[in-house]
Amino acid sequence: MGRMNEANQAHVVADPWPAPVATAPLDATVTIPGSKSLSNRYLILAALGSDPVRIRGLLRSRDTDLMMGALRALGVTCEEDTDEPTTVTVTPPKDGVFSGNSEVFCGLAGTVMRFVPPLVLFADGPVRFDGDEQAYARPMEPLLFGLKQLGARVEYHGERGHLPFTVTPPEHLGTGDGKPVKVRVDSSSSSQFVSGLLLAASRIPDGVLLRHTGTTLPSLPHIRMTMEDINVAGGDVTMPERGRWLVQPRALGLPGTVTVEPDLSNAAPFLGAALIAGGVVRVPNWPAHTTQPGGLLPSMLHKFGATVTLDGDPFDEVNDCEMFDDDFNGTLAVTGGTSIRGLGELDLSAAGEIAPSVAAIATLANSPTELIGIGHLRGHETNRLAALVTEIERVGARAEELDNGIAIEPVADDALHGAVMESYADHRMATFAAMLGLRIPGIEIKDVLTTRKTIPDFTGMWTAMLAQHE
């Protein structure tokens, strides 16, 4: 049975949270917890190795607790340091074989439901996967189709192509003829199908040749992150052309200690606050080189009208990555101007997960913004395009759903008004509402604790940021 712990429960629903209004320009420094995407990749790669790996700066939130719960169900040990819960040592099963006849609970975590099923290829029996009821709507079929091409059997217990399901490992792995297994999947509804298959592929004898068959491919930085992390773990994965990956068979092993970067997508609401409330917000430990899509934020915030510096150097220079060593970390500082410029058309296909934060800034801009390339957000924690339109209109601004995105038309500040806003069990819809609340009095957010999906204490961090002002 999957472990019943706090992560297995969606969250405790309390009264709506009155979002604080910024009464003075900010002058805040905000330390952002570890990246969800890097934390959960390191946990998977450590589980696929043969020696213990110490992960420092691990995000401790619902999605990473669910990942550790999933790995424990498969026979992996995840042990947190007694005095530092963000340091966790992962020890893979002795013989590299994961425990079958087990159950994994995915909650609403895309990284758990897409990265863990491929581990069943190396298990000694079937594994049943389940999650929050809301997770039943999220697309799964392309990943499971990929696993079938690698020899696994899949049985659906509800709707075909969705949670809950059981994966049974194949009797033999690989082609046996010295050639990589050819796998074709349509990853247009989530990059996580490609990432999940790549993470496991190094352990398939003779390797894997993976091809994406769809016309669009979202979140390419997240796929590059997967490739980089696999290669850091001693793997050999290349992308000879866009939409095609070759994974050589390799024994994986992360370095003995790895350190997780701050979650740059979770930095977005805080940095965006500088534009909305005015003043300056600083985020320490900002990596000059990163595969996180949040690395696109400095240039985006600059276009919205912010002044952006890294360790005091102006944005134009910090954008020139040649200036910095690979492991350079600096303090990113974002200073708001007198008004926010709308961006016209902005393609967010590379960074869909920051769309709600970008939408909040665009709602308070002085001209329209169209966010495009994000049709796949309909399959995120909730249908984010529909949710954003509803919530933007709820406070009196105008928005429209497009085929592949959302058009936002700001209105005069005095046409905006407070409201009790829905969060749809979606951490980013809750932080979106908090951003609007900085400028619109009377916003209350239902179920704000849903932010625990990726931030352990969002309301505490938000209140502390507002307490630091000019």
Ligand SMILES: O=C(O)C1=C[C@@H](OP(=O)(O)O)[C@@H](O)[C@H](O)C1
């Ligand atoms: O691989 C990852 O860690 C992620 C990939 C993206 O998924 P999609 O490609 O489904 O948007 C992103 O939105 C998600 O938050 C995290």
Ligand SMILES: C=C(OP(=O)(O)O)C(=O)O
């Ligand atoms: C889409 C997201 O999450 P998930 O990893 O559950 O897909 C997100 O965090 O914005």
